[in-house]
Amino acid sequence: MSGAVRKTWSPASEEYQAILGGLRETVGACMQCGTCTASCPNWHAMDVTPRAMWRMIQFGMLDEILASRTFWMCSACYMCTLRCPRGLKLTSAMAALKRLARVDGNAEARRSGAFYEAFMDDVEAHGRVQETGIMQRYFLKRKNPALPLSFLPLGVKMLRKGKIHLPSKGQGGVLMPMFAKAREMEGWT
Amino acid sequence: MRYAYYPGCSLTESAREYDVSTRAVMQRLGAELVEIPDWTCCGASAAEPVSKLMNYALPARNLAIVEKEMDGIDVLVPCAACYLNLLKVNREVVGDRHLHGQLNEVLAASGLSYRGDVRVRHLIDVLKNDVGAKIVEQKVTDGLQGMKLAPYYGCQILRPYPVFDEPGKPVSMEPFIKAMGGEVFDWSMRNRCCGASLMVGHPEVAVKSVAAILADAEGADAIVTVCPLCQMNLEAYQGRAVREGGKFVPVLYLTQLLGLALGLDQESMQLDKNLTLTPAARRDIAARAWAEPVPESETETAGAKG
Numbered sequence: 454m455s456g457a458v459r460k461t462w463s464p465a466s467e468e469y470q471a472i473l474g475g476l477r478e479t480v481g482a483c484m485q486c487g488t489c490t491a492s493c494p495n496w497h498a499m500d501v502t503p504r505a506m507w508r509m510i511q512f513g514m515l516d517e518i519l520a521s522r523t524f525w526m527c528s529a530c531y532m533c534t535l536r537c538p539r540g541l542k543l544t545s546a547m548a549a550l551k552r553l554a555r556v557d558g559n560a561e562a563r564r565s566g567a568f569y570e571a572f573m574d575d576v577e578a579h580g581r582v583q584e585t586g587i588m589q590r591y592f593l594k595r596k597n598p599a600l601p602l603s604f605l606p607l608g609v610k611m612l613r614k615g616k617i618h619l620p621s622k623g624q625g626g627v628l629m630p631m632f633a634k635a636r637e638m639e640g641w642t
Numbered sequence: 643m644r645y646a647y648y649p650g651c652s653l654t655e656s657a658r659e660y661d662v663s664t665r666a667v668m669q670r671l672g673a674e675l676v677e678i679p680d681w682t683c684c685g686a687s688a689a690e691p692v693s694k695l696m697n698y699a700l701p702a703r704n705l706a707i708v709e710k711e712m713d714g715i716d717v718l719v720p721c722a723a724c725y726l727n728l729l730k731v732n733r734e735v736v737g738d739r740h741l742h743g744q745l746n747e748v749l750a751a752s753g754l755s756y757r758g759d760v761r762v763r764h765l766i767d768v769l770k771n772d773v774g775a776k777i778v779e780q781k782v783t784d785g786l787q788g789m790k791l792a793p794y795y796g797c798q799i800l801r802p803y804p805v806f807d808e809p810g811k812p813v814s815m816e817p818f819i820k821a822m823g824g825e826v827f828d829w830s831m832r833n834r835c836c837g838a839s840l841m842v843g844h845p846e847v848a849v850k851s852v853a854a855i856l857a858d859a860e861g862a863d864a865i866v867t868v869c870p871l872c873q874m875n876l877e878a879y880q881g882r883a884v885r886e887g888g889k890f891v892p893v894l895y896l897t898q899l900l901g902l903a904l905g906l907d908q909e910s911m912q913l914d915k916n917l918t919l920t921p922a923a924r925r926d927i928a929a930r931a932w933a934e935p936v937p938e939s940e941t942e943t944a945g946a947k948g
């Protein structure tokens with residue numbers, strides 16, 4: 454079986470391989486009891502249940518994994534992690550799947566990953582994040598002209614309440630050396 | 643009681659009322675908060691999907707500063723997401739020699755290192771274990787007069803690392819609600835996820851969670867939060883959530899209510915910043931539970947006449 458699995462997992466890059474290896478380790482002991490699925494507040498929006506996702510990882514069904522929207526629906530509530538009788542770190546596994554999809558770079562990863570990337574870009578540039586800055590970057594990344602408009606009513610409400618502040622320089626580039634180092638060590642962009 | 647204070651980014655932006663009320667209340671309760679010098683973002687829930695190392699290095703930078711410049715005193719964190727990210731460094735990196743080494747390699751790029759000796763505490767943890775509801779009760783001057791409050795704990799202060807409460811049925815806010823003269827509204831959604839950052843990318847999914855939470859809170863005078871993201875999701879999307887079966891319920895930070903009960907005024911608790919506390923909602927609450935201080939309404943009338 455290990456031979457068959459290895460074939461399916463033909464990794465494209467070192468980062469790819471590292472994430473995959475970590476994932477298989479994380480969910481290797483899953484006994485398919487389904488407690489995680491039953492605990493998930495977002496299961497209704499997933500196309501593959503969390504339980505089935507761990508199975509797909511064990512079997513190395515890479516294409517099916519990457520085609521799924523399941524891990525993009527994870528809101529990191531840690532309910533599954535808390536309740537798993539095997540004590541598996543399932544929320545971390547969902548985050549690792551998001552990283553995997555980013556390496557793969559498919560359309561859903563670009564769409565769903567845009568917010569996380571916008572956030573991290575802002576952190577790197579300013580040290581602290583600024584909500585207006587993030588949303589601007591996010592809208593740019595999504596390239597959907599209708600999107601900013603869908604946030605407009607909320608923006609107006611928040612502006613009236615004095616909750617929106619214009620971007621400032623923040624802490625400047627104080628985190629840049631750390632970002633550069635982590636990129637060098639992990640090989641992401 | 644002296645703490646290294648980590649406000650986190652939200653508290654300097656959309657959640658300023660949480661920051662202001664936390665500082666004011668802790669001062670009233672005799673705790674000294676010293677802001678961590680030059681603190682930076684913890685990465686929220688966005689770092690982990692992008693980089694495993696930055697997910698630990700971003701919060702660790704702040705702990706390293708506390709270790710180096712503040713004698714490693716306890717860190718007090720009001721935001722749930724920041725709290726968990728900081729805590730994770732201690733729980734997931736310290737003790738793992740390989741990962742700890744990698745983390746310090748990243749930190750070294752900024753001339754820092756982290757040994758792992760700083761304790762990370764959520765605001766409720768400090769209130770419960772260092773201050774105590776008794777002290778709060780003694781200091782209450784403007785009791786909340788039986789205001790029915792639904793304590794909302796959310797996710798990340800309870801899970802995956804329960805430190806100061808029972809993650810399945812959390813109760814740590816209840817003694818404080820009672821100490822303030824409020825009544826605890828019993829409900830089952832207290833530890834249910836608000837949708838968190840899913841609200842940005844997939845609001846149609848997250849709004850369902852908000853609707854379920856707001857529906858369960860029907861009958862409460864207000865929902866009490868301890869997280870800027872919970873506060874934002876429960877407040878800002880109420881219109882949409884109500885169309886999906888939720889109910890309109892005002893949402894306030896625990897520290898805003900504590901401040902009011904401890905005699906601080908509505909202005910300094912920045913109640914005008916809460917999106918759900920419209921004048922109508924305030925009047926509504928006032929009529930049922932929250933007695934308006936008499937002198938204030940008198941001056942208002944006098945002002946209107948003058």
Ligand code: SF4
Nearest residue numbers: 483484486487489537
């Ligand atoms: S709860 Fe744990 S053991 Fe059960 S199916 Fe989910 S991951 Fe597997």
Ligand code: SF4
Nearest residue numbers: 493527528530531533
């Ligand atoms: S952490 Fe993610 S997968 Fe797990 S229960 Fe919560 S939303 Fe579902």
